[in-house]
Amino acid sequence: MTDDVLGTATPRPTSLDPQDLGFTPRKPVPWLGPVLLAITGARVAISEQFGAYLDKRELQNAFPDDTFDHSGTGELWFDYVADLGDGFDATYSVAYLLAQPEIEVDGERLPRGRVLVMGGDQVYPTANDHAYEDRFRGPYRAAMPTPPPGDPVPTLYAVPGNHDWYDGLSAFLxxxxxxxxTSIGGWRTAQTRSYFALKLPQRWWLLAIDSQEGGYLDDPQLTYFKNVAKQLAPGDRIILATPNPSWVKAQESTREYDTIDYFLRKVIAPTGARVALMLSGDLHHYSRYTLADEPPAVDDTAGGGLGGTGRQLITCGGGGAYLAATHTLPSKITVPPKQALPREASSGKEYKLARTYPSKARSLALATGVFWRLPRRNASFLVLLGVLQTLLMLAIVDLRGRVLTTPVFVMVAATFGLTLFFAAGLTSGHRAAKHYILGVTHGFVQVALGVGGAAVWQELPMLHWPRPLPALTAGAFYGxxxxxxxxxxxxxxxxxAGRLLVNVNELFAGQGIQGYKAFLRLHIDTDGTLTIHPIGVDNISKHWTPTPAAASYEPWLEPADPLRPHRIEPPITLR
Known part of the structure; x- marks a missing residue:
């Protein structure tokens, strides 16, 4: 697929046919598919063991080291979205709202941002050119094919997430x-590295670092931001965008926050500037932590929303990927964690969980939907379970008085191996005894299910039919x-396991819940006030109507199911 030429109108599609659209609208990723599970486990292992050898950040020293100035307008609206390149319906629902000239939430009209910052994982499950085209570029081009006439061309910047990193950043760059x-529909890209610095109005800055999975900051990146720091002055305020919410992840794996703390101490602190807001995606929900000792914010929407002066820690990963749990988030966290290893680590401050979307109660209720959503959303996973259980049953009924046979040993070993891999192999970070205990227990239950199935099968007449009829019948009916x-x-x-904080991601990934999308619309006013509008969408649209007769800059597809954006919480105002 060739790059779009900014401002050039292309023929508008008349249908959702891939040949007409120029890309293929993809279904949500089946995260529990056997092949994908194996690939995911392999990639986690490779990223942990060989990530340094695949790191292309060192090579970016040869790229331009520009700082991007958006400060000349006196005020600025800009948007933040993350974790977006999954199924078409959810991704395009969010892209459609971001592309609108304005959206109305709770009676207030909020104009489209002149800058769009993407916080990571612009594509799933694997970073390559075809995936970016179908899961990211195509949907966003369809949402805003060209810049609206007379409006400033919005600029797009992106932080790489762990899925963008799986090919060593090649396709991302x-x-x-x-x-x-280049252009992606009506948005224009500008960055020249996988990290960037934006100078915003009224002495605000947005710094986006590339520190995947808590990795070190490479020397070219440190040099880049030290040069940016020379432009900072005491009293400047900073929005720091990171690839993952290390402030939450560090509560379990304390080293997750080390890189961020180093950056704050060595690069930002000497300038006298203050980090007022930290943004991240990676976890597919909305959550906000605020300083525990800060006076309670007053809900005064008419007067500007939730006022505050302390640092805000916001995770907003609702751009299109499956919903992640919020009920497992800790109510209080210490940042940096008390167990931080560096001797020079900053003194820890306590933060409290101020808001989640969906609520913890709703998240807990959604977790129970795994019993019916998992079988419906993961057909290939069911095939794997059926094949394994059928082979286990056939091995058991063929014992013929013997205590153990090679087929039984192989199938039991495979069952325990897979359940252990599921519990511990897919888990990044610290693996504790509970991972292995849960995996072994799960294996025992699956084997017991196979033994019970064999006992029932032995009572049926099909067992005594001539071969291969018993095996064929088992595959057709028992499986x-x-x-x-x-x-x-x-x-x-x-x-x-989710209640014990094991396989929490798989608990929700297996359900593939597409609702509860979220993004941020932010505004820097002429008086220097930053107002954050967290926008939620409970239900996405799953049906789309082509608009071949519309203007060239209008969306190619309109939602047949109305999208109803709303405020997740009152606006957060940093004065």
Whole structure:
């Protein structure tokens, strides 16, 4: 697919046919698919063991080191979205709202941002040119094909997430960091590296760092930001965008926050500037932490919303990917954590959880939907369970008085191996004894299910039919039934393990909940006030109507199911 030429109108599609659209609208990623599970486990292992050898950040020293100035207007509206390149319906629902000239939320009209910052994972599950085209560029080009006439061309910047990193940033750099820039529909890219600095009005700055999975800051990146720091002055305020919410992840794996703390101490602190807001995606929900000793904010929407002076820590990963749990978030966190290893680490401050979307109660209720959503959303996973359980049953009924046979040993070993891999192999970060205990227990239950199934099968007449009829009958009738029962065991395991903070991601990834999307619309006023509008969308649209007769800059597709954006909480005002 060739790059768009900014401002050039292309023929508008008349249908959702890929040949007409120029890209293929993709279904949500089946995260529990066997092949994808294996690939994910392999990538986690590779990223942990060989990530340094795949790091292209050192090579970016040869790229331009521009700082991007958006400070000349006196005030500025800009948007933040993250975790967007999954299924078309959810991704395009959010892109459609971001592309509108303005949106109305709770009676207030908020204009489209002149800058769009993407906080990571612009594509799933794998970063390559075809995936970026179908899951990111295509939907965003369809949402705003060309810049509206007379309006300033909005600029797009992106932080790489862990999925953008799976190919060592190759496709990410080709998409976002070309020297001459490129266009994605009506948005214009400008950055030349995987990190960037934006000078905003009224002495505000937005600094976006590339520190994937708590990794070190490479020397070219440190040099870049030290040069940026020379432009900072005491009293300047900073929005720091990071690839993941290390302030939350550090509560379990304390080293997650080390890189951010180093950056704050060594680069920002000497300038006298203050980090007022930290933004991240990676966790697919909205959450906000605020200083625990700050006076309670007053809900005064008419007067500007929730006022505050302390640092805000916001995770907003609702751009299109499946919903992640909020009920497992800690109510209070210490940042940096008390167990931080660096001797020079900053003194820890306590933060309290101020708001989540969805609410913790709603998240807990959604978790129980794993019993019916998991079988519906993961057909290939059910096939895997059915095949394994059928082979296990056939091995058991063929014992013929023997205590153990090679097929039984192989199938039992495979069952325990897969359940252990599921509990511990997919988990990034610290693996504790609970991971292995849960994996072994899950394995015992799956084997017990196979033994029970074999006992029932032995009572049926098909067992005595001539071969291969018993095996064929088992595959046709026993397999589908035992697959559903085995899936219910997996669902129960995920629900229990999730309460112990194991496989929490898989508990929600397996359900593929597409609702509860979120993004931020931010405004810097002429008096220097930053107002953050957290926008939520409970239900996405799943049906779209082509608009071939509309103006060239209007969306290619209109939602047949109305999108109803609303405030997640009153605006947060940093004065």
């Amino acid at each position: 080709r998409t976002f960091a070309r020297r001459e820039g 589908p039934v035992i697959a559903v029962l085995s899936a219910q065991v997996v669902a129960l395991y995920l629900l229990i």
